[in-house]
Amino acid sequence: MPTAPNGQGWPIRFGAVCLRAALYILLIAGLAQGAYLEAFHLEAVRFSERGFTELAQTALLATATLLLLDTWMRLRALPEVTLLLLAFVASSLIREQDVHLDAHVFDGAWQLLVSLVVLPTLYWVIRHRRRFLEQFAHFSNTFAFGLFAAGVLTTYVFSRLYGRADFWMAVLQEYYVRDFKSAAEEVVELLGYGLILIAVIEFALLARRWHRAQRAT
Template identity: 65%
Template sequence: MPPSPPQWPISFGSALLRATLYVLFIAGIAQGGYLEAIYLPNVRYSELGFTELTQTVVLACCCALLIYTRQVLQVWPTVTLLLLAFVAASLVREQDYFLDHYVARHTWKILVALIVLPSLTWVIIHRRRFLEEFSHYSNTFAFGLFAAGVLVTYIFSRLYGRQELWRAVLQENYVRDFKNVAEEAVELLGYSLILFAMIELLLLARRISKARQDAL
């Protein structure tokens, strides 16, 4: 059984550096949304706008980090497989417009099923290993960030982006663009938190991998 992650604490200097970089990233995407609204009026908050494309890039980076953690560092393979299935399914879901338009309607649903169902089956088969790995992962900063990202993206953004809410706020001045801006911007924030969680998981996995090598 691998040692508990708290045996590899994050130094204050490292935490401060990462926090600063995360703040700069959040400020960057907020500024990107502002510039999108000013300079890209024809595509702003559409599938070809800065916000939507950034969501795709962020999710693709999450997938790459998880693949490296699982395949190269070989840390928590069942947990990272489930995380990868979740993030990859989200990435495919974000491409629903292109898949429906250029391939066929509901293509994204088929692709998501092909990703999620085998992964879930594998985790269920190896559920004891998953529960053991999760007992360590659930006590990490990475898990906290991931949980926050999921809540922001899949719960808050959906509720905050409800048409009924913005009709109530704007009344006769309601324009669908307000709803889209609110929902997509919050969604990008949530995806960014998930990206930070994957970065933290990778850094933790490197410390675990190094500890394993030192123990040999």
């Protein structure tokens, strides 16, 4: 096995770092601008399931899911870690479709689909826990892990607490409208999903470098 797949020994050129940073800035700025335009020009669907923010969340999660699926199936880099990340992101994607699934399939469909994704994955990871822990030791020292953790904390912790109705009632008082709370929570979630996608891109690029190094040995 070549240098451990934590990226050490595989320095990234400064120009490549700058290019990726610029692209990530454009991505985050584009998400913010999209939410801004939604507020001003998409009144009929503003922050609804058919609005920019919700559709962008789905697009981010779908892209991250496809990248992880490609990494897991084709590159086989850190397979147990990749599988767990894939299950988490795919479950988030399914959860974002809860309204459509409940309306067009059956009530509670998203819970069943998430269970079908998560339970076999957990079984596999637990069964191969020694390999998983060894791989996670490498993954936890990467930039991708830090970004992924930041995205998860932003989406599943901060946005939930920031979007509490009591908080917005206290801030807006007699001017409180539920749309304010929903917009704030959904936009923070959008940022979190953006960070998760960037983390997955970094992980996929790392996996490709590791795969090339492994083939060269």
